[in-house]
Amino acid sequence: MISKISQRVIPSQNLGIQKKAKAQKVAFTGTPAQEIRVAINAGTGRIGKNAFQQITEHFSRYNETLEQIVGDIRNLPVKLKLVAMNVGTPDKVNDIAGIMRHDSVMGYFPANLKSVIEDGKNYLLVGEGNSQEKIRIFGERNIPNWADVDADIVIDATGALTTTEKLAGHLENGAKRVLLSAPPKGDGVNSYIFGVNHNLLTPEEKIVSNASCTTNCLSTLTSIIKHVFGISEGMAETIHGLTQTQFIHDKGYASKLRSGLDNIIPTTTGAAKETGKVIPELNKKLLADALRVPNLDGSLVSAYYNLLKNASPDEIIDVLRMANKSQELRRFIGEAPANSTSKDILGRMENAIFIPESVKTVGPMAHVKAWYDNEFGYTRNLLDTARLMGAQMKGVEYNPRTIKQVLPDLIG
Numbered sequence: 001m002i003s004k005i006s007q008r009v010i011p012s013q014n015l016g017i018q019k020k021a022k023a024q025k026v027a028f029t030g031t032p033a034q035e036i037r038v039a040i041n042a043g044t045g046r047i048g049k050n051a052f053q054q055i056t057e058h059f060s061r062y063n064e065t066l067e068q069i070v071g072d073i074r075n076l077p078v079k080l081k082l083v084a085m086n087v088g089t090p091d092k093v094n095d096i097a098g099i100m101r102h103d104s105v106m107g108y109f110p111a112n113l114k115s116v117i118e119d120g121k122n123y124l125l126v127g128e129g130n131s132q133e134k135i136r137i138f139g140e141r142n143i144p145n146w147a148d149v150d151a152d153i154v155i156d157a158t159g160a161l162t163t164t165e166k167l168a169g170h171l172e173n174g175a176k177r178v179l180l181s182a183p184p185k186g187d188g189v190n191s192y193i194f195g196v197n198h199n200l201l202t203p204e205e206k207i208v209s210n211a212s213c214t215t216n217c218l219s220t221l222t223s224i225i226k227h228v229f230g231i232s233e234g235m236a237e238t239i240h241g242l243t244q245t246q247f248i249h250d251k252g253y254a255s256k257l258r259s260g261l262d263n264i265i266p267t268t269t270g271a272a273k274e275t276g277k278v279i280p281e282l283n284k285k286l287l288a289d290a291l292r293v294p295n296l297d298g299s300l301v302s303a304y305y306n307l308l309k310n311a312s313p314d315e316i317i318d319v320l321r322m323a324n325k326s327q328e329l330r331r332f333i334g335e336a337p338a339n340s341t342s343k344d345i346l347g348r349m350e351n352a353i354f355i356p357e358s359v360k361t362v363g364p365m366a367h368v369k370a371w372y373d374n375e376f377g378y379t380r381n382l383l384d385t386a387r388l389m390g391a392q393m394k395g396v397e398y399n400p401r402t403i404k405q406v407l408p409d410l411i412g
Contacts, residue, residue, distance in 0.1 A: 033079035036390030039151040039175070041143065043085025044092055044099050046244065047157040047181045050379035052100060053109070055082040056126050056133060060107035061347035069331040069349045069380070077398050078391045080383060084136040084149040085124075093122050093139035100124065105297045105346070105375065147174025152393060153386050157181045159244075164188035167207045177389050180209040181382055183270050193219045194384040195332035195351060197278040199402050201385075203392040210385050211278070213378035214238045214271040217301045218288065219278050220332050220351035221370050223403045226279065228319050228411060229366070230308025236288040237302045238269055241295040241342075241374060265292040271301075298342030299374040301352070305366045313359040316366060319411065320354045328406045331380065336371055345371040349380040 038055060040048045053059055057074075059066060087093055097113040114125040115137075122137040138144040146154055154175040161167050162185045170178045184191065191211040192201050196219045201208065210216070218236055225231060246260030255265050272288035323329045334350035338357070345353050351372065358369035372378070391398035 033077055034391070034394045034396045035079055035081050036387065036394070037083045037150055037152040038080050038386060039084040039086070039146055039149060039154045040082070040157060041086045041154055041161075041170070042088065042157040042159075043137075044087045044096075045157050045159075046105075046375050047155075047379055047382070048085065049100065049103060049106070050375050051155060051157070051383060052082065052085070053106065054376075054379055054383055055080045056111070058109060058111040058126070059347075060103070060110060063347055065330075065334060065348055065350065072327065072331060073380075073384075073387075076387060077396050078387045078394070080386060080390070082133065082135055083151060084138065084144070084146070086138040086140055086144050088139065088141060090139040093137050096122070096124050096137050143169045143173050145173050146170060151175050153177045153179055153389055155179050155181060155382065155386065164207060171206060176206070176393060178207040179382065179386050179389060180207070181378075182209065183212050183215070183274055184209040191215070191274055191277055192385055193278050193351075194381045194388065194400075195220055195329070195403050196223045197402065198385060198388055198400070199405070201388060201392070208385070208389070210378075210382045211274045212269075212271060213372060213374035214240065214269055214288075214290070214299070214301065215274040215278070216378055216381050217299075217352040217370055217372035218271050218303065219275040220403070221301065221303060221354065221368060222275055222282065222286070222305070223279060224320060224323055224333060224407070225305055225307070225316070225366070225368070226282065227404050227407050229305075229311050229316070231282060231285070232306045232308055232364075233285040234282070234287075234303060234305040236272060236286065236304070238271060238288065238290045239300040239302070240269075240290055240292055241297050241299050242292065246292065260292060261294050263294070266290070267292055295342055297373060297375050298346055298371065300342070300369060300371055302358075302369045303367070305368075307361075307364050307366050310364055311361060311366060313361055316359050316361070316368065317354075317356050320356075320359075320368075322410050323403070323407070326406060326410055328401055329403060331384075332403060340371065342371065346373055347376055348373050349377050351377060351381055353377075 042048045097115045101109045111127045124135045126133040154170045191209040242260045251257040267290045269290040272286040276283035323333045332351045334353040336353045336355045352370040354370045360367045
């Protein structure tokens with residue numbers, strides 16, 4: 001169950017699926033969990049701010065799926081504790097409370113925030129009373145000394161450190177494990193999508209990736225379709241919101257340099273390649289491209305599959321709904337409300353949120369569309385991977401099943 005700690009009216013454009021957002025904190029109902037100490041590199045970026053809300057469990061938005069999924073997470077045998085954030089520059093350190101309080105996508109942060117300095121070190125206090133949390137704030141352009149905060153896992157959300165060599169700097173500075181919130185470059189870092197291939201993660205791996213937000217959506221949808229109907233090959237397109245690499249005004253004539261606020265921009269995505277890595281049977285059998293649209297958050301995957309077993313739209317919808325109704329899989333696959341738009345799925349935590357009315361078939365070909373909150377939903381899966389890494393580090397028994405492992409029990 002969720003207990004209300006405060007309530008604020010949030011501007012309707014930030015809401016997702018209702019006009020009044022409740023600030024929520026989940027009540028723990030299980031046995032005490034093993035604590036995993038987490039630090040975020042780039043804590044004021046898009047994924048960093050989303051991780052901040054989810055780890056501290058103070059939500060600017062509220063919806064029924066959030067209540068359900070966070071309730072499931074809250075009763076796991078491991079619990080993440082945010083101990084530090086690196087925000088990159090001293091000026092951000094000085095204004096950290098204001099930065100974390102205000103967000104054009106998520107809305108106003110619902111708990112009390114206060115910056116303090118103790119013994120020459122900067123901290124952010126979150127909440128009040130006995131539940132108040134104290135988070136160390138670094139303002140380093142380079143990797144901080146994570147040993148100072150005894151960080152178990154560092155989430156690197158910079159988007160700049162994507163190779164083994166660069167990410168190893170976190171280990172050299174005291175982190176025990178590193179989790180990358182972007183696709184890795186080069187060799188040496190494996191990608192794991194929680195729900196798809198997380199069962200292959202080993203305790204010996206000290207640096208891993210959660211791939212991209214689009215890969216999380218596409219691989220989740222593809223995994224369900226593949227393990228029920230079979231897939232010979234497929235194609236997908238993502239209609240993706242703006243990113244911080246885009247520009248307000250034109251910076252040149254190349255499409256990637258044109259205004260992101262006034263154009264639909266064709267571009268590339270590595271989601272098909274990454275999906276082939278996490279579902280090896282489909283390696284080099286998927287293609288994907290992307291469109292960037294003038295939208296702050298909320299994206300869509302439009303996927304076409306050649307099925308090995310012909311299926312009607314109703315049969316595909318039934319399987320997706322069955323997975324959504326499963327307690328083990330409901331945080332991976334969701335169902336969109338009728339007549340939904342991108343605003344309607346903001347604050348949803350699932351990897352993929354399928355649109356029933358989009359499901360169509362002709363011969364062996366099937367077409368399915370799925371929404372994904374490319375910030376909030378992606379972050380939830382990123383943190384699920386962090387929980388599994390932490391459990392392996394601490395020797396905690398935690399063996400959640402994948403989509404492939406659960407589906408046979410659902411469909412018989």
